[in-house]
Amino acid sequence: MRESVNQIRKRSVESKAETVTTSSAARIGVFLLREGNDASAVLDFPSIADFAAQLPDVSVVRTIAVSSAMDPEKLAIEIKEATLNTIVLAANHPGFYKPAFSRALALAGGDGSQIRLASFGERGDGVSTKRAKGLITCAVQGVPFKPNPTHVAATFNTATLVIGGGVAGIQAALEIAESGHKVYLVERTGTIGGRMAMFDKTFPTLDCAACILTPKMVAVSQNANIELLVLSEVQEVSGGFGQFQVKVLKHATRVDSDACVACGDCARFCPVTTASEFDMGIATRKGIFIPFPQAVPNTYMIDPAYCTWVLSDGKKCGACAKKCSKGAVHLDAKDETVELEVGNIIVATGYDALDARRVERYGYGTYPNVLNSLEFERLTNASGPTGGKIVMKTKKLNKKTKHEEWVFEPDGPKPKAVAIIHCVGSRDKNYNAYCSRVCCMYSLKFAHLVREKLPEAKCYEYYIDMRAFGKGYEEFHERIREEGVSLVRGRSATVTDRDGQLYIHGEDTLAEHLITLPVDMVLLSVGLQPSHGSDELAEKLCIPRDGDGWFRELNYNSEPNTTQREGIYVAGVCQGPKDIPDTVAQASAAAAHALRSIVGAEARQRAAALQTTLEAAALAARS
């Protein structure tokens, strides 16, 4: 039968005097904690355990997987049996587990403060078995660990690569470029701007998103230090801090961006129509298109997956090239691979929205007027399919496919009631257990937009907790309540369709009543998840990701912008869900990290050059 805590305490109190007097020599227990993330996988735990076992004063070495066996009482029994008086906790982030061990050591009658941390995750430079052994040796002997001075390349490349052209990438690029240093900004889609360019208004100020973003976008296009590569993807990364070699695949836009004036003649004659990615599929674009009118670079581009000329190997169409008065269209342009040499890399790859089809009971994908948050952003945006009017979808016959489709038309019917559901796929162990942080605020923003554009419409918001944590956020929350939005505390269970009318069913947990409400449109506040392709990028960069797939920062509290690899930094949502102010702040911080190394390297170079000059002068003076 398991010993109770009281029994353990009783035994340890009785023998405490014994522990203190009989032995003043350290009896050290080394506990290796396997955290089950990417960084742990690199280490050779058996070898580290063997090494630790032969260090002086070490009596016990245990390797524990941290998902289990963190019971202080169980640990206390082990500690007592081995009569340990000092514990070395060795892990990537051992501080996280220290409380359990402090308690265990105290329960066993020892001094709970005799715990030393051997933190593999500190100080960047990558984790390695050799380094881990060094850290443990120092912890066992109670001396601080001083790593060798970072080997800085003799030639430090002062250019920086920024991966991702959203607001984080743009901000980081501008910070570095405006200090006079070169930046390569690599963006996967055809334009920079990212998610923020899709939004209509930002919370809590209700600023127009494009109005605050486009000046930065234009600054990027005009800054001579920024080389912008759109429709480009990082293929390979080699080298190290100060000397990264990066291969980037530039997909051909088939349009010369210097010649193109974005007049739109080509698109008028293009026969191909397909869903617009920038509009999240609620609007269409042509085979030759510009993602949105203020795109940077402000140029059209061809989508080879749908282009008739490309698909017919040059035999059909080609109308765009014929109609372009500037001769900007080069249909036979090829993809090219470029090699960049940079000293620092900033990762700013942003996020994707959770696929709401996974939450079947809300009817996304089944009912036409159930939208996710990004789709609604595009609907209310003036550059969207309805010019910013909030309307319901209407049935229309597609003349090409002869199928009936539900589409947004500017003269579509106005919804009389709109419901917004929070926490779709977030805070839910069936999807993502974490909170996506921004949804409460953007849901309030949606409610405001609905009430502003449709004053006659009823608006309901179903939430579990209202997270309005930032500056001005609580005031925004109060304002939305006062604007006449019905906030219902309770997570909806279903959205159903009865005779063509949508009904949303949930419990108002404050009033303790079940409510079924007829609504015309349902907006799903979907959670954020890492951008598709993050896993491959993490492998190429050799940086770890956390349990939810976001890029792992070096230390959540003290080093939130750096990764475990020196020279690679993270900025924006790719490190974890956050709003625009925090994204921009983190981007500037990542840029500061990069600039720190660049300025340091330049200073060293100047010092070395000065030294050479002085030595030469001294030599000349002597002769």
Added chain:
Amino acid sequence: MAVRANPELIDDLERFGAKDAIKCYQCGNCSAACSHSDDPYVFPRQSMRYLQMGLEKPLRSALDPWLCYYCGKCSEQCPRGAEPGETMMGMRRWLTSEYDFTGISRLLYRSWGAELATILTVALLTGIGFLTFGFLGGGGNLSVYDGPSAFLPPHAIHVFDWTMGIILALLLSINCIRMWHFTMRNERAVPVSLSLYASFLLLLPVHFFTQKRFRHCENKTPWTNHLILMLSYLTMLTLIMVFLKEMQSGPQINWYAHTFGYLSAIGLVGTSIFAIQGRIKKDAAYHRHSHESDWMFLGLLLFVSVTGIVQHILHRAGLPMAANITYIVHLMGVVPMLALEVPFSKWSHLAYRPLAIYFAQLQQAAQAEGATPFGRPAKPQPVA
């Protein structure tokens, strides 16, 4: 008056199978997902809250746990893994032990060791008892199975069965009165007139025999399975309580005893195996958790059904001694099963569920007529 909170309640309920209720963050998805939840009985969220806050009195007075049929849809949708379905099941076990005036139910639910020991002890006593009776008071000859000079003569067993039945019914009735007192005479309940009690009385047999509320669950399989199990059991019970003589009048047995006996035996074995393999495979949300009392019940049921069938086979095969021995083994299963399950464990729900539905209806009817709760007397009328 403020309600007192018992912070230990949630730990206590852990022994009754409700282990994850602490994880609930009261989002209300479960109550909205439940096909039975309807004003004014909106559950399971409120019940989870009572449990989290240690509101023992409101929980003891609650009818909600009995209105749940554990389809498991709430647990499937719960974002926290708080298992509201199993928590409601745990509450039903707890309520059973609260209604029980002897304290036996509480002991058996909280300690599977005690339950097992009790079953084995009662079984042993039963076996010794019947063996002794058979040799001394009964037919005396182990090789006689049929007729009045059987080893276990039907008229004597008949008396035993009815005596045991009356005792168990009495115990259960006392517990039902306690249930009535907790649920219908608490501060939030309204007084119900005798005429209302009479007018809704038919609800009791209707729900007892059909369990028709079960059909509102999306998945119809549990209702079907339960109905077959219950009807098979009732059939077998009737045969034994009323037609025992016919079952031991061999070697030719009455055609109706045969037919109904076979049908109910198949029903009993089939449904118990179906439930057992469901619990092993954890094929549905309501099968994911099994308290020891769930296994003991199914085990006993299967044991009793199988020994009953074997007994019949041996009898028809012309092996009366083996049949008699099997009969005794069969009784060693029947007696503990009934003695434990009916007043103190799972089978008490045969009374509590219909009563809960009846009481819920009475409360709603009384409130519609304008009755005020016991805890809040009507305002005095101004003197004209």
